Amino acid sequence: MPLLDPGMDLTLRPMRYPDFYERYRAAIRNTWTVEEVDLASDLADLARLTPAELHLVNRLVAFFATGDSIVANNLVLNLYKHVNAPEARLYLSRQLFEEAVHVQFYLTLLDTYLPDQDERARAFAAIEHIPSIRAKAEFCFRWIDSLGALDELRTAADRRAFLLNLICFAACIEGLFFYGAFAYVYWLRSRGLLNGLASGTNWVFRDESMHMEFAFSVVDTVRAEEPELFDAELTAQVTTMLEEAVEAELAFARDLCGDGLPGMGAGDMRAYLEYVADQRLARLGLPVRYGTANPFAFMELQDVQELSNFFERRVSAYQIGVEGSVSFDEAF
C-alpha cells in the first residue's frame, strides 16, 4: 500500500518504513529544553546595537514570533492527515513537539528582548502590519489552504497537490525562510553579538534540518512508489514556488538590511538565498535554478562540529536515551 493512500493505518509490525521510525528515535535522543538556553548576555549586546542593527533584530524577532506556529498548523491540518503510516505519524508527532519547543523558545526570546508589553503585542501583530512579514505569511497560508478542500488523496492531481504542500513547507518555509533568518543570527554571532540567541538557534537549526530531511525522505518514498507523479509540470511548479519564496524572503531582507550593514546586505542575501534554493532543488533531484555560490563565509562555521569549552557555553552534544546493560568485556 503506497504511503499516500487514504486511511489511518495502525500496523507497526511488520514495519513498512523503518527509516521513519529511526528518525523518530534519533529526534528523541536530541531533546533540549528552552530553560537550557542562557539569554542573559544578549541584553547587554542589545544595549549597544546601532539603530540599523536594532531594526534588523526587532524585525527578525517579529518573524520568529509566528513562524513556527504556522509550520505546526500545517503539520496538524495537512501532513498528519495524509501521510498514512503510523511510523511516519510518530515522527510527525515528535516534530509537532519540537515546533512547540521552538514556539516557546521564541516566545521566551521575545519576552526577554522586549520588556514592554505593547512592544510584545506589536511583534505578534507584525504579521498583519509589517508588509514584508505579511507577504511571507500569506505565501504560507496560500499553501496551507491549497489542501484545505481535500479530505483524501484519491487522484494523481490530489497527490501532486499534497507533494507541493509538503515541498513548500520543507524547501521554502523551513528550508528557505528559516535558513534566511538563521543567517542573520549567525552574522550577528560572527560579530560576537547575541550569543544566547545563536546558541538556541543552533538547536532550532538542528531540529529544522531534521524536519526538512524527513520531508524529503517522504518525497523520495513517494517518488519510488509512484514515479508517475513527478512530471514536468510538478518540476515547473516547484521551481516557480521556490522563485516566489526567494522573492518574498528578499523583500524581507530589504526591509531588514535597509541600506546595508557591514558584511550584510540585500545583495549578499539574494546570493545566499539563491544558493540555498539551488541546494533544495538538488536535494529533490531537480535541476538547479540559479547557479549562485554561497557568499557568507560565516555560514561555513555552522557546518563544522563544535568543541565547547565548558567554562563558557553549555555543551549541546549529549544524547538522551542510552541503551545496554553493565558489562566488563566490551571493546572501547
Next chain:
Amino acid sequence: MTVTMPAEAPATGGIAAEVAAACAGIEGTAPERVLGAVRSGDGASAAGLRDLAIGEAAALVAVEPGYSRVAARLLAARIRDETAEAGVRSFAGSVAAAHAEGLLADAPAAFAAANAAALDALIDQGADDRFGYFGLRTLYDRYLLRHPRTRLVLERPQHFFLRVAVGLSDTVDEAAELYRLLSTLSYLPSSPTLFNSAARRPQLSSCFLLDSPQDELEAIYERYGQVARLSKYAGGIGISWTRVRSRGSLIRGTNGHSNGIVPWLRTLDASVAAVNQGGRRKGAACVYLEPWHADVEEFLELRDNTGEDARRTHNLNLANWIPDEFMRRVEADATWSLFDPKEVPELTDLWGDAFDDAYRAAEKEGRYVRQIPARKLYGRMMRTLAETGNGWMTFKDAANRACNQTAEPGRTVHLSNLCTEILEVTGEKEAAVCNLGSVNLAAHVSPAGIDWERLRATVRTAVRFLDRTIDRGFYPTPEAETANRKWRPVGLGVMGLADVFFTLRLPFDSAEARELSTRIAEEIALAAYAASADLAEAHGPLPAYAETRTARGQLHIDHFPDAAPTRPAEWDALRARIAEVGLRNSLLIAIAPTATIASITGCYECIEPQVSNLFKRETLSGEFLQINGYLVEDLKSLGLWNDAVREAIKRANGSIQGLVDLPGEMLDLYRTAWELPQKALIDLAAARTPYIDQAHSLNLFMETPTIGKLSSMYAYAWRSGLKTTYYLRSRPATRIAQTTVAAAVCSLENPETCEACQ
C-alpha cells in the same frame, strides 16, 4: 567552496595595502581573497573595513590555514591603533595608564616606572607574529587590560606578557627570564595568573577545593558564602556534599524530616550562576558525592534535561568520589548499602582499609537506609555520563594512597576540583588551593625529537614562578590562604602532546607514543622536583614538610613499583638531595585541561588527541574554525589539498578515514579522538601516573555510548590505577544539514568528475 567576489568597485588605499602586507610571506594566501568581502562593506569606516577583512580572513582558515596568521596580523594592527588611541606607546606607558585607572597595584607600577628603559628593551618586536588568529583574538577579547570607561585596550600582547612577568618578579632579570618563556609561547601560567598578575587584587590561583559543609544550616550557608567569594575572582570550585544528611533523615530541632541534598544543591546552582567572574568567564563549580550517600540516585539526575525542574541543577558539574569497595562490589555483582551520613559520619574521613572496615561494620549493624545491587547504581552512573557528559568517575582510594599530604592519620583527600586534576587534602578550616601553569610541548619539539635540555630549563623557570604565585597571590578567603601557605602546592602541566605526536609522526595508540609520553612526564617530574629542592635550599622547605610522605623518605613514584624510570641515577641523586634539603612544595604536577591557554598558544589541549581535523570553537568571543595544520601540510605535499578534499573532510565531520587514496600511515596518524581506541588513552594516562603527583584531566570519547561499552571502559580505568577521569564526550544523535556543502552526492574517488565541488 568558493566565495563570490561582488562586482562592486574594488577597495582602494589603506585597507588594500594593509591586507597585502598582512599576507606577505605567508604561503597560499592572496590579498584579493580577503578583500572580496571588504568591497561589499563600502561606506564603513577605515577601522570597520579592517574588521571586515579580519572576519573574512578568519573565515578562510578552512581553505588555507595561513589565513589564520593573516587575520592575526590585521588584529595586531587594530590593537596597535587602539592602544595608540588610548595614549599607550610603550610598556611603561601601558603600565602607567592601567595603574592610573586603578587596574594595577602600586608596587609593580613603581617597578615598571623605575626600570622603564630596561623593560622596554626586553620587548620582542617580532613576537606577535607567533600568534594564530584564535589565540590573539582570545587575548584581545578577554585578557588584555581595558580602560574602565572607554573599553579601549591599554596593553599590546607583548606588554601583557611582560606585565604578567613583572607582577611575579623582583628584578628585571627575573622578569626577562619569565617574559622569554611567555613571548615564545613555551610556557603559560593559568588564566587567573594571566588575568591578575600585578593587579590590585592579584588572585592568581585556578582551583579551590572546599570540604563538604558540616551537616547543619549555618555551615551550609557559610559554605555558599565561601563559594561566592572564591568564584568572584575567577577560580573554579570543587566542593564535596557528602557530609550533608540524606532525604528522610530526622531533623531534631524541628522534629521534621530532611529533604536531602537536592534543595541545597539547587541553591548552590543559583549562587554559582549569579557570580559572573568579572564578566570574563562564568562561575563554575563541581559537586562531589560519595556513592554510599543515600541521595546518590537523585544526585545523578541533577543534570537531566527531563523531569521536574525543581530537582535539577543546570550549572553545576557533578562527580562521583568512588571508594574501591564500590568498584569491587560492582565487579562481584554484590549488594551495595546506602547510608545517611548523619548516621555514619565516620565514612567521609576514611579511605583504604579503614574505610572498608568501617563500611562493612556499619553494614553489618544494619545502619543503612537501603540496599541496591551495586551494578544497578554503576549502570545509572554510566547513563548519566552518556546523557550529560557529567558525573565524572574519580577514585577516592587511588587519590589518597599516593598523595603527599595524607601521611598522617586523619588527613584525607575528600574530592578533586572542577577539572579533576587537583588532589589535595581539605578540612573544616582548610580550603585547598592550586596555582597552575602548563609547558607548551609543541614549542619544545622538532622533527628531530624533543629538546630535552630546553624542556628541563623551561620546567625549572616555571616551577620557580609558580612557587612565587603562592606568596604574591591575594586569597579571597582565610581558609584558602592558610592552606596554601602551609602546603605550597603547585600544578605544573603540559599542553600540545598531540603536536608532539604529529611532529614525530607517532599514532596516539602506538607503543612509541606511550613511551615518549611517559618519558616526558618523567623528565618534567625530575626537573620540577629538583627545582623545588633548590627553592627549599634557598628559602626552607614548606611549613608542613614534616607532615608529608616525602619527609618520610617516600616520593610519589615509590607508590608505583611497576614504574620503570629511564633515568634511575638521576632519581637516586634527587632522592638524596631531597633528603638533605626537603621540598618547597608538597605537590608539583597536575595536568589541567588548558582549554584557553592552549588556544592562545595555538597548540592542542593538554594531553588530548585531536577531536577533529576540522572543527569550530564556540567561545564567548564568537565561533572560530580550526583545522589541523599538520594534515594540511601533508595533503599539500601529496598535491591533494583541493576543494574536493576539503569538502570531503567537512562532510565527514573532520574525519579523513574515507579518503581512500591516502597512505595508511596518514590515516593512522590523523585519526580523531572518536576513532582512536579509548583503551590507548587510558593506557597512556596509566603509564604517566607514577610521575603525576596530583592528577590529569582525562576526557574520554565515545561517539555512540552504550551502557555496556561505558561500564567496561570505566572499570578498566579503575583497574589501571587512574586517580580520576573527566568528561565523557559523546556526539549528537542528529545534526544540522550542512548549508555550505553541496547537496549532490560527491564522488571522492573521482573528484574531477564531481560537478558539485567545482
